[in-house]
Amino acid sequence: MKLIPPALAILAIVSASAAAFATDDRGRSPGQVLSDNNCTWCHGPSLQGYTTAPRLAGQRAEYVVNQILNFKAHSRDNPLSKQVMWGAANTVTPEAAHEISDYFSGLHAEPANDGNRSTVETGAALYREGSAGSNIPSCAICHGPDGQGVGAIPRLGGLSYRYLKRKLEQWNEGYHAAALAPMPAVSSSLSATEIDAISSYLSFVH
């Protein structure tokens, strides 16, 4: 994994933020300008995700606003969030967070397709119906049959396997305990194999 030095990242963000709300002669919305100047650098040129930075394209606006506020409040405290997103979110005002999130949610989302095909079927069944006998709830009930999300509940379909897996694991390691219910608790109902299978499955969903 190639880590971008945080100091560099912060430099890029600070130098770009002054321009964030300036009128743009290329007809870009303020959200798009802010994103082009700051976020595409790690999240990929069309925000489809890149290495450890998850896809933001097509993500639910309300969910993204909540995450930006979580980064600003330092309550989303897993190592990478701390290392890069606390700084990146620092420059985003709450008003700008809404603009930028609306912009992300309107972008077409591409699936990462980076999971393991052999566990897709197990993952799909767990995602759809959960497993009442082990007290695992159906994920589809909240995240939607195609992982599309709704409101403050994020789109999961097509996020990368490695991001989803680490996210669920890190909840079980105690990070980001203040996430909206029922998430950290739901994560703890999953075994390592189940996390792996669900994350694989979701990476192929579009």
Add this chain to the structure above:
Amino acid sequence: MKPVRMQLAASALVFAMAFPALGRAGDLDSPSTGRGALNAKVEYCTYCHGPSGRGYRGFYTMPRLAGQTPEYLENQLRAFAELRRDRSIPVRMSRVHALKPSMRAALAAHFNGLNPPVVGRGSSEHAGTGRKIYEEGVPETNVPACVACHGPTGMGAGPSPRLAGQLSAYTQKQLLGWSRDRGQDPATVDSSAVMKSIAGSMSKTQVQAVSAYLNSLK
């Protein structure tokens, strides 16, 4: 606590892989009605039905269970299990609500005893019309007064459910989809039969009005 759970989950997984036809090892987890098993099951229910069973809006709407009559709760859990109310949404309700029969009464008593705040905005512009329908019915179209069975404050009694404080999106979905969603075993006439013609006689506007009114009742 976590390592133990992981181990349990892992052994359940192995079992499930060995006997795929049985589905997941539903009844392996522990003695069925002990305190620990009940608490774990309550936690499972409230992932979806919200803290204290107050209801939750996900991609699909989870109904409020808190304060519901025990008899109605048990009836519905049985209806799910017997596939009479399995396909009301595209996630099999029989699987989601798979339970040891002996667990049903304990869960029903638990949720009946809770009284969290209502989810929703309460009254709306339609609530006045809704109240009239609730108390007087719609005589022109043979819709009876709901109050007769569901009680003056919508608290229900016995097999007639509490409707007070229910999430409006859920109540609307039930009334608009009744004959498609409920009473799905043609060989058994169950308690859902009584609502079939009542729901079928209501217009969408009437359903919206009565649902808004019911959400405003505490």
